Structure formats: C-alpha cells, structure tokens
Amino acid sequence: MTAAERDQALDALHHCEKVSTSCAIAMTATGGMAAEVRLALDCADVCAAAHRVLARGEGGDAATLAGILDAAVRASDASAAACGAHADHHDHCRRHAESxxxxxxAVTAVRTTL
Incomplete structure (x- = not known):
C-alpha cells in the first residue's frame, strides 16, 4: 500500500466513525430505527478499531490487519445500505450512507494491496 492510500483509508475510517455515531444519535432521537442504530454503532466501533490497527503502520500481524479491514468494509457496507434506505428522509442518514x-x-483499496 502506498502512503497516500493508507492516509486516505485512515481519514475515511475516522470520518466514518464520527458520522456513524452522529447518525446513531440522531436516529435514536427519531425513534423506531433500532436495527439501523445498531448497524451505525457497530460501524463506528469497527471503524475506530480498524483506524487504530492501521495507524500503527508496518510490522504488525498481517492477518490481524486484514481481518479488521475486512470487518470495516462489511460494517460500512451494511450500515451504508441501511441508512441509504432513509437518505431521502433524513439528512443524517444521507451523510452517513455517503461516508x-x-x-x-478507501479501505478496500488498501486491503487489496496487502
């Protein structure tokens, strides 16, 4: 992976964590979106963990890095799909789905280079 790819993935993971958390809070206030809230919180937590592992740089266990990046992609995809279904009605869901x-x-781009 290039330094630019790594930095882009780190930025995307950090941004996604923040937007996922914000969306979960907004959905809680809206009510009736328990499954989407859970997906958003899972996404935020997995992105935070992936960010920490990726930020450590070279020299770690490659399988651990690959696993956490795969989990971040899965959590992001699931959460993007769930919130994308509400994007027309809720701006926080639109922002979250996009993020x-x-x-x-970004994480897939890094993951394919491992």
Missing amino acids: AAACSR
Whole structure:
C-alpha cells in the first residue's frame, strides 16, 4: 500500500466513525430505527478499531490487519445500505450512507494491496 492510500483509508475510517455515531444519535432521537442504530454503532466501533490497527503502520500481524479491514468494509457496507434506505428522509442518514460508502471504497483499496 502506498502512503497516500493508507492516509486516505485512515481519514475515511475516522470520518466514518464520527458520522456513524452522529447518525446513531440522531436516529435514536427519531425513534423506531433500532436495527439501523445498531448497524451505525457497530460501524463506528469497527471503524475506530480498524483506524487504530492501521495507524500503527508496518510490522504488525498481517492477518490481524486484514481481518479488521475486512470487518470495516462489511460494517460500512451494511450500515451504508441501511441508512441509504432513509437518505431521502433524513439528512443524517444521507451523510452517513455517503461516508460509509466512501470508507468502504478507501479501505478496500488498501486491503487489496496487502
């Protein structure tokens, strides 16, 4: 992976964590979106963990890094799909779906280079 790819993935993971958390809070206030809230919180937590592992740089266990990146892609994709279904009605869901999709793309780019 290049330094630019790594930095882009780190930025996307950090942004997705923040937007996922904000969306979960907004959905809680809206009510009736328990499954989406859970997916958003899972996404935020997995992205935070992936960010920490990726930020450590070279020298770690490659399988651990691959696993956490794969989990971040899965969590981001699931959350983007769930919130994408509400994007027309809730701006926080639109922002979250966009952020999660961008995160998935950036992390996939890094993951394919491992």
